[in-house]
Amino acid sequence: xxxxxxxxxxxxxxxxxxxxxxxxxxxxxxxxxxxxxxxxxxxxxxxxxxxxxxxxxxxxxxxxxxxxxxxxxxxxxxxxxxxxxxxxxxxxxxxxxxxxxxxxxxxxxxxxxxxxxxxxxxxxxxxxxxxxxxxxxxxxxxxxxxxxxxxxxxxxxxxxxxxxxxxxxxxxxxxxxxxxxxxxxxxxxxxxxxxxxxxxxxxxxxxxxxxxxxxxxxxxxxxxxxxxxxxxxxxxxxxxxxxxxxxxxxxxxxxxxxxxxxxxxxxxxxxxxx
Numbered sequence: 001x002x003x004x005x006x007x008x009x010x011x012x013x014x015x016x017x018x019x020x021x022x023x024x025x026x027x028x029x030x031x032x033x034x035x036x037x038x039x040x041x042x043x044x045x046x047x048x049x050x051x052x053x054x055x056x057x058x059x060x061x062x063x064x065x066x067x068x069x070x071x072x073x074x075x076x077x078x079x080x081x082x083x084x085x086x087x088x089x090x091x092x093x094x095x096x097x098x099x100x101x102x103x104x105x106x107x108x109x110x111x112x113x114x115x116x117x118x119x120x121x122x123x124x125x126x127x128x129x130x131x132x133x134x135x136x137x138x139x140x141x142x143x144x145x146x147x148x149x150x151x152x153x154x155x156x157x158x159x160x161x162x163x164x165x166x167x168x169x170x171x172x173x174x175x176x177x178x179x180x181x182x183x184x185x186x187x188x189x190x191x192x193x194x195x196x197x198x199x200x201x202x203x204x205x206x207x208x209x210x211x212x213x214x215x216x217x218x219x220x221x222x223x224x225x226x227x228x229x230x231x232x233x234x235x236x237x238x239x240x241x242x243x244x245x246x247x248x249x250x251x252x253x254x255x256x257x258x259x260x261x262x263x264x265x266x267x268x269x270x271x272x273x274x
Contacts, residue, residue, distance in 0.1 A: 012138050023142045030098070030148050037090035046082050050074065053259065061266030065259075072255035081233060081252045088219055088229035088256060091147060095154040095215040100208065103159045107166025107207075108192065117167065124160040132157050132221050140225050150219060150227030158214035165207030169200030205268035212260050220253060230256070 016023070041049070050073040058066035076085050110117040135156050139149035173196050181195045197204075223231025230253050237246025 034094045041086040061262045065262045091219045099159040103162035107163045110167040111170035128160045145226040150222030154218040157218045161210035162207035169203030209264040
C-alpha cells in the first residue's frame with residue numbers, strides 16, 4: 001500500500017514548523033488587504049453602492065442588467081443580508097486581485113516559454129480538478145481560521161483560468177503583427193505592453209470573469225473555516241436545518257454572481273468590439 005497522504009502531511013507539517021514567521025507575515029499582509037476592501041465597502045452607504053453598481057451595469061451590460069442589479073441588490077438589502085453581501089464581495093474582489101497579480105504574469109510566462117507551458121499545464125489541471133474542500137486543510141494549518149485562509153484557498157482554486165486564458169490570448173496574437181513590431185525596433189517589453197497585451201485583452205478579461213465566478217463559489221465553501229459572508233448564512237441554514245434561511249442566502253449569492261458575471265462579460269464584449 002502506497003501511503004501518499006502520509007508524505008503530504010509530513011511536507012505540510014514541515015512547512016508549518018519551518019516557515020511559521022513567513023506565514024504570519026503573509027497572513028498580516030493579506031488580512032490588511034481584505035480589511036481595506038471591507039472598510040471601503042462598509043463605509044459607503046448602501047444606496048450609493050447600489051446606485052453605482054446599477055450605473056456601471058447600465059454602461060457595461062445594458063439597461064436590462066442595470067434594472068436587475070438595482071432590484072436584486074434592493075432585495076438583498078430587504079432580506080437583511082447587506083453586510084454579509086459586502087463581506088462576500090470584499091472576499092471575492094481581494095481574492096480576484098491577488099489571483100490576477102499572480103496569474104497574469106504566469107500566463108505571460110507560459111505564452112513565451114514552451115517549457116514553462118508544458119510544466120504548468122498538469123499543475124493547472126491539478127489545481128482545477130482537486131476538490132475545493134481539500135484546499136481548506138493546508139489553508140487552516142498555515143493561517144488558522146478566518147478570512148485569510150479562505151482567500152488563500154480561493155486563490156489556488158480560482159487562479160488557473162486567468163493563467164490559461166492569458167497565455168492563450170498572447171499566443172493568438174497574429175505573428176505578422178509581432179514580426180512587424182519587432183521590425184520597427186520594438187523591445188520585448190514594448191512588444192508585450194503595447195502589442196500583445198492590448199490585443200489579448202478580450203481573452204484575458206474572459207479569464208478574469210471565470211476567476212471571479214470561481215472565487216465566488218469558493219468563498220461560499222470557505223465559510224466552513226469562518227471566512228464569513230453569505231457562505232456563513234448558507235452554512236447556518238444547512239447545519240441548523242433552517243431551509244428558508246439557506247435559500248435566502250443562496251438567492252443573495254446568485255444575485256451577486258449574476259451581477260458580477262454580466263458586468264465583466266459586458267466589459268469583455270466591448271473590448272472585443274473594439
